[in-house]
Amino acid sequence: MLDLNAVGDALSLLTSSYIAWIYVIPGLLVGLFFGAMPGISITMAMAIFLPVTLYMDFLPAIIFLTSIYTGAGFGGSVPAVLMNIPGTSSAVATTFDGYPMARLGKHNQALGVALAASVIGCLSSYILLLFIIAPISTVVLKMGPLEMFTIAVWGMLLLGSLAGSSIWRGLLAGVFGVLLGTVGANTAGYIRGTMGIPWLFDGIPTIPAMMGLLAASQLLNLINTHYLIEDEADRKISFGRIVEGVRLALKYPTIIFRGSAIGVIIGAIPGVGSSISNLISYSETKRNAPDGDTFGQGNPKGVIAAESANSSSEGGAMATMLALGIPGGGATAILLAAFAMHNIIGGPSFIANNKDIVYAIIFSNFAQAVLLLGVGLGFVYLASAVVRVPLRFLIPSVLVVSAFGSYAIQGSLSGPITLFVFSILGWAMVRYQYPVAAVVVGLLLGTLLEENLIRTWQISRDLGYVLERPGAMLIFALMVLSMGLTAFSRWRRKQRASAMTTEEVGS
């Protein structure tokens, strides 16, 4: 299970220089700050700080970005508890009981409970990852281009169908992203869709496009909001009560570990991630709890279930990204982009050849989780000040930082221009409820899909080749099954909702 030589190499990598460690606390703080700002997501924080990592070494760059990821995972629960606004999509279920707790005057305990559940969830997911990453890499090394293509399609379909209000809009966003991802020269040397613009020969600049879709578009949406929180009364924080909340979470280890297991499994499925796992964990805990009826009225168990699952999804998503080179969502897509910026290609060969670096990333995440407890305690204490930043200063400032970042990556105006075009596109898509995350993943997977499809065609030139690949057939069957189950659960939810409406009308 564990490659001890690689573990030793990883420890020496981490202890040989302090450089990798100095970015952990700043990364956590950036993540907490951005995660706590409603409308500003984990992916946005990582997208904005991605250019900063361009001139770092590979390991410090990844540690910095994963620290942001870890910090933002918890940061989203701060406005979820205080304002009933999930700071990130993964904190939706946190609002169900976190906000009622705040309304009952238990906001300090709720934040403490959320912090402890996040820290333990994150730790458990990386412990699991430490043991399963080696077996995963041996399995995925046996995958050919057809299997990779099938998995990429699966991820696209799940993301498209789960992320939006309409399945068709979600799928359209995903396919549109794939098409945009294939602009420029392909592996066979054909150049398409460049409109005569030289810098499009290498394809649409992915990172500025992601920054535009995820970050700048959201900022344009916030322009008509003066302050993120209008009411200041609920923002006062008591340190003693936060610690009391931490202790309260430790009384429910079963909920934390169930949430962590759900988080790792769901997080590992490409395209699903933490925005779904927190909801599944919440509903499972509610179903199993003897006091399930009090969920939604300020039951701390609901907060624990949601937070342990969304934090542990990070480990699951990292497993898929490291083992297959497929981003499960926006955050891992940015990590993969950081890999590419350092001329490192994620995927099976990366794990096989760089086990020491993979273990070093996992170990640094242990440290991040432990440090999050301390930094997070301080952060929630200061959270009220953070959410008071007037948006009229924040919006133009972040747009400027994004433009500088995109110029720094491309070294030309192609970066800021791409950023601008995709921020407008992202704004319109968000306005009409298309999942921009699906476009982002499509944009990143476009090349991967085309490369693997061309390779498969070059090897086989026959549809019957699919029958010679049992792995691909199994993945395909799982894909169909999972799509079927998703459709079935949607249908059942609709049936339940209409039955409830009928009951309410009847009574």
Next chain:
Amino acid sequence: MNHPKTRRKVDWGHLALLLLIVGVVVAYLLDARATSLKMQNLLLIQPAAIVALILAALVLPQCFRRQSEGEAEAADKDEAPRRESWVDLGKVAALAAAFGVFAISLETVGFDVATFLFTALGIYICGERKLWVIGTFSAVFTVVIVYGYQLLVPYPFPLLVL
């Protein structure tokens, strides 16, 4: 049997976005086909474009909603506050336009001047009216961001004043 009178409501913004997506997909497919009709060129693009067009056709009815007259009147009343948001929408358009000009002019007028002007205008569009606050914040922010990025990035940003 009397059917309540219905009228169709068009979501023009959504329709425009959908047409834009369809336009981009069709233009890209035609360009790809003009490049080469070989399998290695169209293997993914052609089926993906066709799927995108089918999906767009499935989304299209969502741009048109049929409402009874009573519902439509209620919706019109509900939209009264939304009509006020045309001003807000104008603010989004103004900021987006300013951002576009900023992005294009960075190298021409210099990162420092472009940043100062965009930050000042952006703060004004977003609602700040005190000129000394706008001026001071924009100047300090420009200096911090320009020198900060110069420290991080090894190649120079074109500047006019700083």
